[in-house]
Amino acid sequence: MSVRTLPLLFLNLGGEMLYILDQRLRAQNIPADKARKDEWTEVDRKRVMNDITSTMFNKKFLGELFKPQELYSKKALRTVYDRLAHASIMRLNQGSMDKLYDLMTMAFKYQVLLCPRPKDVLLVTFNHLDAIKDFIRDSPVIVKQVDETFRKLIEVYGCLSAGEFQLIRQTLLIFFQDMHIRVSIFLKDKVQNSNGRFVLPTSGPVPWGTDVPGLIRMFNNKGEEVKRVEFKYGGNYVSAKNEGSFDLYGDRGLTLGTNMYNMSQPVETHVSEAPKNLPLNTTKASPAPNPLAKEELNFLARLMGGMEIKKTSGPEPGFRLNLFTTDEEEEHAALTRPEELSYQVINIQAAQDQQRNEELSRIMGEFEVHDQPPQNTSKGDDLLAMMDEL
Amino acid sequence: MMYRRERPLLLRSCPAALYNNLCVLPLPASGLAQFALVHGSNCELLSAVPNGLPLSHRLLHAKEGAGLNLPLITQAYWCVLPFRVLLVLTSQRGIQIYESDGSVMVYWHALDSSDALPAQALFARGIAASGHYICVGTWSGRVLVFDVPAKGPNIMLSEELNEHRMPVTDIAAEPAQGQDCVADVVTADDSGLLCVWKSGPEFKLLTRISGFGIPCPSVQLWQGSVAAGFGDGQIRIFEASSGALHVQINAHARSISALDLAPEAGKLLSGAEDSFVHIWKLSRNPDSGCIEVEHCHAECVTDTLVCGARFCDPKGSSFAVTGYDLAEILRYTCA
Numbered sequence: 254m255s256v257r258t259l260p261l262l263f264l265n266l267g268g269e270m271l272y273i274l275d276q277r278l279r280a281q282n283i284p285a286d287k288a289r290k291d292e293w294t295e296v297d298r299k300r301v302m303n304d305i306t307s308t309m310f311n312k313k314f315l316g317e318l319f320k321p322q323e324l325y326s327k328k329a330l331r332t333v334y335d336r337l338a339h340a341s342i343m344r345l346n347q348g349s350m351d352k353l354y355d356l357m358t359m360a361f362k363y364q365v366l367l368c369p370r371p372k373d374v375l376l377v378t379f380n381h382l383d384a385i386k387d388f389i390r391d392s393p394v395i396v397k398q399v400d401e402t403f404r405k406l407i408e409v410y411g412c413l414s415a416g417e418f419q420l421i422r423q424t425l426l427i428f429f430q431d432m433h434i435r436v437s438i439f440l441k442d443k444v445q446n447s448n449g450r451f452v453l454p455t456s457g458p459v460p461w462g463t464d465v466p467g468l469i470r471m472f473n474n475k476g477e478e479v480k481r482v483e484f485k486y487g488g489n490y491v492s493a494k495n496e497g498s499f500d501l502y503g504d505r506g507l508t509l510g511t512n513m514y515n516m517s518q519p520v521e522t523h524v525s526e527a528p529k530n531l532p533l534n535t536t537k538a539s540p541a542p543n544p545l546a547k548e549e550l551n552f553l554a555r556l557m558g559g560m561e562i563k564k565t566s567g568p569e570p571g572f573r574l575n576l577f578t579t580d581e582e583e584e585h586a587a588l589t590r591p592e593e594l595s596y597q598v599i600n601i602q603a604a605q606d607q608q609r610n611e612e613l614s615r616i617m618g619e620f621e622v623h624d625q626p627p628q629n630t631s632k633g634d635d636l637l638a639m640m641d642e643l
Numbered sequence: 644m645m646y647r648r649e650r651p652l653l654l655r656s657c658p659a660a661l662y663n664n665l666c667v668l669p670l671p672a673s674g675l676a677q678f679a680l681v682h683g684s685n686c687e688l689l690s691a692v693p694n695g696l697p698l699s700h701r702l703l704h705a706k707e708g709a710g711l712n713l714p715l716i717t718q719a720y721w722c723v724l725p726f727r728v729l730l731v732l733t734s735q736r737g738i739q740i741y742e743s744d745g746s747v748m749v750y751w752h753a754l755d756s757s758d759a760l761p762a763q764a765l766f767a768r769g770i771a772a773s774g775h776y777i778c779v780g781t782w783s784g785r786v787l788v789f790d791v792p793a794k795g796p797n798i799m800l801s802e803e804l805n806e807h808r809m810p811v812t813d814i815a816a817e818p819a820q821g822q823d824c825v826a827d828v829v830t831a832d833d834s835g836l837l838c839v840w841k842s843g844p845e846f847k848l849l850t851r852i853s854g855f856g857i858p859c860p861s862v863q864l865w866q867g868s869v870a871a872g873f874g875d876g877q878i879r880i881f882e883a884s885s886g887a888l889h890v891q892i893n894a895h896a897r898s899i900s901a902l903d904l905a906p907e908a909g910k911l912l913s914g915a916e917d918s919f920v921h922i923w924k925l926s927r928n929p930d931s932g933c934i935e936v937e938h939c940h941a942e943c944v945t946d947t948l949v950c951g952a953r954f955c956d957p958k959g960s961s962f963a964v965t966g967y968d969l970a971e972i973l974r975y976t977c978a
Contacts, residue, residue, distance in 0.1 A: 254715055254717075254735060254764045254766060255764050256761075256762055256763070256764055257762060321761050321762040366948065366967075369897075371874075371898075414809070414833065414834070414856060415833075415856055415857055415858055415874055416809060416810065416812075416832075416833025416834065416858040416874075417833075419833075419858055419860075419874060419898065420764060420810075422660075423659075423660050423661055426659075426660035426948075426967060427659050427660065427661075427683070427715065430657060430659065430660075430682075430683070430967075430968070431656070431657065431968075433968070446946065450946055450947075450968050450969075451946065452946050453917070453918045453945075453946045453947070453948065455896075455917065455918065455919075455943065459876075459896045460875075460896070460897065462857075462875050463875045463876045463896060463897070464875075464876070464877070464893040465893065465896070466876065466893045466894055466895055466896055466917075467893060468892070468893045469890065469891075469892045469893075469936055469937075469938065470890070470891045470892075471889060471890050471933065471934075471935055471936070472887075472888055472889055472890070472891070472933070473889075473931055473933055474882070474885070474887050474931070474932075474933065476887070476888070479931075479933075480935070482937075482938075484938035484941075485938075485941060486894070486895075486896075486919065486921070486941055487919055487941040487942075487943050488896060488917070488919070488943075490896050
């Protein structure tokens with residue numbers, strides 16, 4: 254409903270994606286002198302992080318993102334991340350891409366749900382951006398891109414009312430509705446139950462601006478307090494210590510949105526829908542998936558048109574990253590993914606009505622291998638390659 | 644006062660994390676109760692006996708308009724009028740009014756988007772009935788008042804109230820019929836502003852109670868007192884005629900999402916995003932005439948962001964709760 258939700262959704266999901274890729278790439282790191290041609294090195298890892306980050310924070314791309322608009326479907330958004338993940342020399346198979354997206358979305362869903370105040374989603378975003386700046390700190394050009402985005406966020410969201418932030422929160426929760434994928438790191442840390450729902454703590458600090466529950470104050474017509482009664486509210490809260498910082502730099506006051514992956518833990522997901530209690534006579538709850546609406550295709554066209562992908566020099570092989578422990582596991586995961594969890598990544602070429610996809614066709618037409626203008630070469634190859642993969 | 648959990652009602656889908664996302668219509672004649680909640684572009688209706696399985700299920704859909712995506716429904720509410728009961732759905736496109744069982748749509752009103760700024764979200768939200776009027780709030784703060792005939796589809800837009808400048812969150816009407824109450828409607832918005840009205844062919848603004856920038860998601864009116872729940876977890880109770888604050892409760896640790904009233908017992912129910920539901924007893928001090936509150940019951944709906952809470956009978960001996968990511972309506976009855 255809120256037309257200001259997309260930038261927050263995109264940046265936070267993108268941040269989670271970078272956390273996961275960074276952790277996975279580090280886990281597969283081989284020292285440069287010992288690495289074979291097809292193994293990851295530290296240099297490769299930094300390059301992938303830089304490439305993806307600079308694509309994500311591309312000015313033209315963000316310009317499109319920040320335009321007031323409704324949220325698009327999970328399908329459409331997934332396409333953007335597919336593209337983003339392939340913005341460098343790294344390649345991901347379907348199974349790994351599915352798992353990556355599961356982890357990203359469940360992490361941000363958790364962060365939104367647990368935000369003390371609706372406005373704190375902005376602090377969560379800043380936590381992601383702070384960490385991203387650290388990933389790419391060796392590249393001042395990209396750091397500048399991220400700082401620009403910081404400023405844009407402060408400009409757009411800094412003066413929104415509590416009501417507008419609550420609407421953003423509600424819009425995000427509607428987007429994440431019906432997603433109950435169980436994530437091992439969450440199950441282990443007891444922040445998620447085995448039924449896929451997140452734990453909502455009833456203790457700890459209250460949000461900034463809220464009083465600890467348990468007090469009733471009664472006043473007379475003159476405004477004087479005449480009675481004060483305490484009651485047992487059932488939780489165990491304490492006062493908030495400080496408000497997080499909304500500046501370019503500062504203590505955000507929240508751990509939500511910081512990097513929860515560390516080197517020692519392999520990141521696992523169980524891709525099973527938690528058992529649902531269904532009434533006996535139910536028909537399948539979700540309707541048959543409909544093809545992307547024209548508006549969504551146009552949105553994708555605009556966004557991807559704004560993505561400038563660096564050209565990889567020469568016929569370099571794409572390095573494949575596997576989010577599973579073995580290739581067999583990865584393939585098995587892709588094959589056995591339950592139907593209702595399929596992201597059904599779009600096959601844009603299968604869209605029949607050329608009229609409907611006029612903008613996308615135009616862009617694709619521009620990228621014909623034979624007569625494209627020189628500066629579009631890299632975009633064309635990669636875009637077509639990606640389309641073919643879908 | 645103790646409440647025990649009853650058999651929950653299984654839902655086809657989980658309710659959206661929106662305010663006031665449950666409405667209950669008791670049908671004492673048949674011993675049934677009807678439940679309504681919203682999810683995405685649909686409104687799910689069920690009917691059931693107390694502690695029984697759902698007997699009937701119906702899904703209503705948002706009326707599509709031009710533009711992308713199916714419009715979201717923001718609220719479902721049964722308006723009990725003197726000669727009929729109508730089910731009102733508000734969405735991003737407009738207002739749909741049905742016969743109470745959802746079988747027939749009798750009226751459609753499209754929202755006017757002509758004066759919307761580009762970054763504004765458009766929707767209708769906040770529904771109440773007072774006498775033969777149905778009041779519906781909108782994103783601009785405007786409250787639409789519809790005049791409803793005793794039967795038939797000739798519902799007419801009677802008036803537009805322009806007191807609010809922020810999106811309307813909730814509207815409540817005095818439940819007591821025929822009581823000698825001057826104030827009988829209260830409207831609330833995203834800034835926490837409360838407006839108290841006298842309904843009629845021309846609504847009259849009686850009191851304005853300023854907000855502090857914190858939304859008031861839910862409001863109730865009972866015997867001349869306004870009970871309002873806020874985004875900072877407080878419940879504040881005001882004298883409707885003067886706007887004087889009589890009670891301030893640090894009730895919840897997160898935003899309140901729903902309030903309901905059991906008018907025959909003066910009981911107030913509050914549900915919030917902190918997973919708690921509380922029951923309060925309202926009363927008037929015979930000496931001072933001021934409103935007083937007593938806490939009656941606390942219920943923790945573990946790990947659930949409560950988005951709807953309603954009493955199932957006018958004495959408040961039972962209540963129902965909905966939650967985000969919860970595929971059932973929880974029911975509780977006085978032990």
